[in-house]
Amino acid sequence: MTFQQILFSVKYGLYRPQTAKAHREYASNQYLSKDELDQINWTKRKKILKHAYANIPFYRERWTSVGIHPDEIKKPEDYSQIPRLSKCDLKDHFDKLKDSSVQSKFLVVTATGGSTGMPVKVGHDSRLPLEAHGWRMLGWWGVKPYMNAAYVWRVGQANLGLKGILNSTLWWPTRRIRMDASNMQQSDVEEFILKFNLLNPPILQGYTGAIAHIASVVRQKNLWVKFPKAIWVTSSPVSKVQRQLIEEVFHAPVYDQYGSCEIPWISAQCAERKGLHINYESRFVEYLDQENKPVKQGVSGRIVITDLEDYVFPLIRYEIGDMGRELPDPCTCGVTLPMMDQVLGRTTDLVHLPNGSCISGDYLTTVFDDYPDAVRGFQVFQSADGKITIRYVPNPDDPRVRDIIKKVTYEIGKRVNSEVEVNAQALPEIPHDRGKLRFVISELDREGK
Numbered sequence: 001m002t003f004q005q006i007l008f009s010v011k012y013g014l015y016r017p018q019t020a021k022a023h024r025e026y027a028s029n030q031y032l033s034k035d036e037l038d039q040i041n042w043t044k045r046k047k048i049l050k051h052a053y054a055n056i057p058f059y060r061e062r063w064t065s066v067g068i069h070p071d072e073i074k075k076p077e078d079y080s081q082i083p084r085l086s087k088c089d090l091k092d093h094f095d096k097l098k099d100s101s102v103q104s105k106f107l108v109v110t111a112t113g114g115s116t117g118m119p120v121k122v123g124h125d126s127r128l129p130l131e132a133h134g135w136r137m138l139g140w141w142g143v144k145p146y147m148n149a150a151y152v153w154r155v156g157q158a159n160l161g162l163k164g165i166l167n168s169t170l171w172w173p174t175r176r177i178r179m180d181a182s183n184m185q186q187s188d189v190e191e192f193i194l195k196f197n198l199l200n201p202p203i204l205q206g207y208t209g210a211i212a213h214i215a216s217v218v219r220q221k222n223l224w225v226k227f228p229k230a231i232w233v234t235s236s237p238v239s240k241v242q243r244q245l246i247e248e249v250f251h252a253p254v255y256d257q258y259g260s261c262e263i264p265w266i267s268a269q270c271a272e273r274k275g276l277h278i279n280y281e282s283r284f285v286e287y288l289d290q291e292n293k294p295v296k297q298g299v300s301g302r303i304v305i306t307d308l309e310d311y312v313f314p315l316i317r318y319e320i321g322d323m324g325r326e327l328p329d330p331c332t333c334g335v336t337l338p339m340m341d342q343v344l345g346r347t348t349d350l351v352h353l354p355n356g357s358c359i360s361g362d363y364l365t366t367v368f369d370d371y372p373d374a375v376r377g378f379q380v381f382q383s384a385d386g387k388i389t390i391r392y393v394p395n396p397d398d399p400r401v402r403d404i405i406k407k408v409t410y411e412i413g414k415r416v417n418s419e420v421e422v423n424a425q426a427l428p429e430i431p432h433d434r435g436k437l438r439f440v441i442s443e444l445d446r447e448g449k
């Protein structure tokens with residue numbers, strides 16, 4: 001045991017013993033049989049339904065209005081009878097979603113960054129050992145939670161002033177460096193890389209777009225950079241183009257983790273990177289078709305999630321606004337937690353056509369997948385007048401760029417049946433939305449929100 005590890009265990013043992021306990025539990029759960037895992041998940045689902053009916057006014061009223069009582073949900077197949085919870089419900093009924101029987105000091109309220117087009121407030125139970133999910137995930141990548149780390153993130157209150165000093169002291173001797181993703185000038189990136197090389201952390205974590213931006217600056221400026229063990233991207237899906245760029249620059253695998261402000265720690269890739277393992281003992285994930293029926297195995301559907309652990313502000317069958325699909329085959333890494341495919345695009349990011357139809361973000365995020373070398377970044381932008389612009393950062397070393405851009409523009413034009421104008425625009429870099437890079441932005445889609 002290293003000094004870092006001993007001190008880390010002692011501090012967590014005193015400060016948050018529930019996290020160490022959960023970590024031990026999660027570490028053994030990940031090798032249980034499918035039946036055993038299903039049993040844990042189903043028991044927790046029934047329990048949270050009962051709790052919500054008894055203690056949360058919103059659920060009691062909503063379920064009563066459609067004639068549903070938790071006692072009638074006897075088999076897993078019955079679960080889909082429970083009404084879904086929309087983002088609008090969350091926005092309109094925040095106060096009725098809180099458990100009034102719990103002391104308010106355990107309720108922490110946060111707001112989403114609005115990455116899905118509708119900023120919402122959400123509550124969480126501060127006692128939950130959420131970090132334990134992260135510890136299990138880091139273990140899959142050969143990284144320990146007490147190791148040094150580098151973050152590219154929005155710098156929050158916890159990192160500033162006295163709070164920042166206290167935070168660093170609590171983590172000592174583990175060192176963590178941060179780069180503010182909401183303001184990334186070239187000089188900031190160069191300074192961050194200097195610090196990064198000095199610390200030599202095994203893990204680099206942050207917004208996908210921000211890390212891809214750093215990688216492009218490193219490549220452009222030909223900066224020397226130390227190689228971490230793993231790169232953990234989150235907040236927006238990573239495209240093939242971005243993955244290739246980041247991995248080439250940092251010589252480390254990029255791992256995808258899926259979660260949101262409303263329901264964090266949903267799933268993460270293991271070292272095999274064949275899909276994302278769902279944190280099944282605390283999350284239940286469903287994939288629904290347009291008629292709100294479960295899709296056939298392996299088919300993409302709207303993701304609906306139940307958080308099985310938060311009793312202070314329960315989110316039951318929450319429409320998270322993403323599309324995804326189940327991967328039925330077990331993973332070769334030995335972890336038995338069920339798998340989902342990488343989440344592509346946001347269902348709220350749709351390109352609208354004059355005839356009333358929409359083009360899904362899923363499709364648009366893949367337009368350069370066959371040509372990962374041609375561009376260093378891209379974004380499909382639809383302005384309020386309906387026109388579509390394919391913004392891209394060309395790779396000056398690839399002589400095929402012009403032809404490929406022509407081809408992609410033609411393909412999208414075909415897709416929209418020439419109803420709207422489609423143009424391409426070369427840019428030195430893709431504009432960020434407070435550090436988050438969005439693949440598909442439609443001003444028409446945002447107007448309706």
Ligand SMILES: [Zn+2]
Nearest residue numbers: 270272331333
């Ligand atoms: Zn695996």
